[in-house]
Amino acid sequence: MTLIRWAAATVCFSGMAFASLAQAQTVEVQNAWARATVQGQKATGAFMTLTAKSAGRLVSVSSPVAGVVEVHEMKMEGDVMKMRALPSGLELPAGKPVELKPGGYHVMLMDLKLPLQKDTTIPVTLVFKDAKGTETKTELKVPVSQTAPAGAAAPAHGAHKH
Numbered sequence: 001m002t003l004i005r006w007a008a009a010t011v012c013f014s015g016m017a018f019a020s021l022a023q024a025q026t027v028e029v030q031n032a033w034a035r036a037t038v039q040g041q042k043a044t045g046a047f048m049t050l051t052a053k054s055a056g057r058l059v060s061v062s063s064p065v066a067g068v069v070e071v072h073e074m075k076m077e078g079d080v081m082k083m084r085a086l087p088s089g090l091e092l093p094a095g096k097p098v099e100l101k102p103g104g105y106h107v108m109l110m111d112l113k114l115p116l117q118k119d120t121t122i123p124v125t126l127v128f129k130d131a132k133g134t135e136t137k138t139e140l141k142v143p144v145s146q147t148a149p150a151g152a153a154a155p156a157h158g159a160h161k162h
């Protein structure tokens with residue numbers, strides 16, 4: 001009896017927590033873009049700046065245009081540029097913009113089902129997890145472009161004013 005009541009209370013509490021978190025915009029996404037591809041190209045990158053209100057991580061990404069989507073980091077090892085998937089996602093410190101850009105962190109779209117044509121957009125879903133383990137989803141329409149759009153080239157450490 002005690003056990004049942006405890007379980008019911010837990011369900012109720014987590015339901016409430018989810019509702020309040022789902023309403024809050026927990027992670028701001030700016031300057032998102034994906035690099036255009038040519039016929040036959042099977043992979044490309046998507047880039048953006050993520051600013052989390054409270055600490056969390058980007059745990060997964062999906063898009064209907066790609067069979068496999070991973071969060072990658074790219075860095076020099078000796079004089080070789082290497083990239084690898086981040087097994088537990090991308091860390092997002094509270095209030096600090098994290099830049100995904102060519103040569104650094106990026107969203108890797110693989111097993112592309114069609115070429116990404118510039119001046120179109122692709123749907124991308126980001127899944128974030130906060131410190132309590134609650135997941136929130138953000139649906140984006142990401143513009144496809146050959147190079148970073150003007151806004152995305154601004155230095156991340158500069159004062160950001162709207």
Ligand SMILES: [Cu+2]
Binds near residue numbers: 072083106108
């Ligand atoms: Cu990659």
